[in-house]
Amino acid sequence: MNCKLCTQKAIIDSPSYCKKHFLKYVEQTAKQTIKKYDLLKRSDKVCVAVSGGKDSITLLYILKQLKYDVEALAIDEGIKNYRDETLAFLKRFCKKHKIKLIIKSFEKEVGKRLDKIVKTGNPACTICGTFRRSLLNKYTKNYDKIATGHNLDDEAQAVLMNLLKAQKSLYDRQGPKTGKRKGFTQKIKPLYFLKEKEIMIYSILMNFDVPFTECPYAKDSFRAYVRDELNLLETQKPGTKKNILLKYLKNKSAEKNKLELSFCPLCGEPCAEEICNSCRIRKTLGLIA
Amino acid sequence: MKVFIEKQNKKVKFVFEGTGTALIKKLKYNSEEVLVIKNGELVSLDEKLTNKDTIKIISIISGG
Numbered sequence A: 001m002n003c004k005l006c007t008q009k010a011i012i013d014s015p016s017y018c019k020k021h022f023l024k025y026v027e028q029t030a031k032q033t034i035k036k037y038d039l040l041k042r043s044d045k046v047c048v049a050v051s052g053g054k055d056s057i058t059l060l061y062i063l064k065q066l067k068y069d070v071e072a073l074a075i076d077e078g079i080k081n082y083r084d085e086t087l088a089f090l091k092r093f094c095k096k097h098k099i100k101l102i103i104k105s106f107e108k109e110v111g112k113r114l115d116k117i118v119k120t121g122n123p124a125c126t127i128c129g130t131f132r133r134s135l136l137n138k139y140t141k142n143y144d145k146i147a148t149g150h151n152l153d154d155e156a157q158a159v160l161m162n163l164l165k166a167q168k169s170l171y172d173r174q175g176p177k178t179g180k181r182k183g184f185t186q187k188i189k190p191l192y193f194l195k196e197k198e199i200m201i202y203s204i205l206m207n208f209d210v211p212f213t214e215c216p217y218a219k220d221s222f223r224a225y226v227r228d229e230l231n232l233l234e235t236q237k238p239g240t241k242k243n244i245l246l247k248y249l250k251n252k253s254a255e256k257n258k259l260e261l262s263f264c265p266l267c268g269e270p271c272a273e274e275i276c277n278s279c280r281i282r283k284t285l286g287l288i289a
Numbered sequence B: 001m002k003v004f005i006e007k008q009n010k011k012v013k014f015v016f017e018g019t020g021t022a023l024i025k026k027l028k029y030n031s032e033e034v035l036v037i038k039n040g041e042l043v044s045l046d047e048k049l050t051n052k053d054t055i056k057i058i059s060i061i062s063g064g
């Protein structure tokens, strides 16, 4: 099979592109998403939330290539045999590409490493996600946008998961960008229309050398189930994942999120209840009074 | 054919001739989950693979 734009051999099937045209396609797709959904202004100061995985690294690299004013923020949850390697990689990568990297740790910010929190039988991902989101927002106050590496697969899975669980509120909150809400830095997803497979290929072709270690707590069996079913559908009917997102965006209610927000009296972060989720968990864990 | 399945760190050897699509099917993978590397080069799935080739199967799925 040849590239649909030149006479070179294709390295990927659909769309069939050679290496050069595939790299271009990935960058163009991100660029078009940014433009179409008005994700970034030229003057914006962007903070890329980086995990050190292929998605966030690809995003960071592409935004830098597109000459946006980017910095990177990584969260060190305190996960042995995982985070140290990815952080070392991130430091090398950011140094090489002259990108400022900021690292905030659970140990210092929350009061305990995730490994220790989990030892007492607490659910790793719920706690990890809550603290991470809270720190991400807290340390991006002087940026215009937070960019995350969510891809087409992540997002199509999320739409289905929320439908299956009938979580209307979460369903309303997806899309290439979050709405503007007081106290929250706006989040954008420039890789929204790129498949996980495409980002994987991009990171291999670009020789990013992303470490393949996985978080030892990653065991979301419901997501894995949805992912496998979706992959099956996609092979039987190519384009299914993208169609889910396009239909979702079409149906998404134009109604603005009218949720009344207040601010947490303990940490000053925005929250929907009396105190924020992060402080509530820290209280239960005995990390604050 | 020598096949290295990266994720499981497993090396297997068997007789096989056919396309990347057929090989993926034989190994019970889904084309959304894996990439086929033939003699060190990423190839599209209609690529003919022969017994002389060294193949690496890379898993796309990862956590985080």
Ligand code: SF4
Pocket: A077, A124, A125, A126, A128, A129, A215, A216, A217, A218, A219, B063, B064
């Ligand atoms: S898999 Fe769970 S515990 Fe690990 S980094 Fe992700 S959210 Fe945190």
Ligand SMILES: [Zn+2]
Pocket: A003, A004, A005, A006, A007, A008, A017, A018, A019, A020, A021
């Ligand atoms: Zn080409």
Ligand SMILES: [Zn+2]
Pocket: A264, A265, A266, A267, A268, A269, A275, A276, A277, A278, A279, A280
């Ligand atoms: Zn709080």
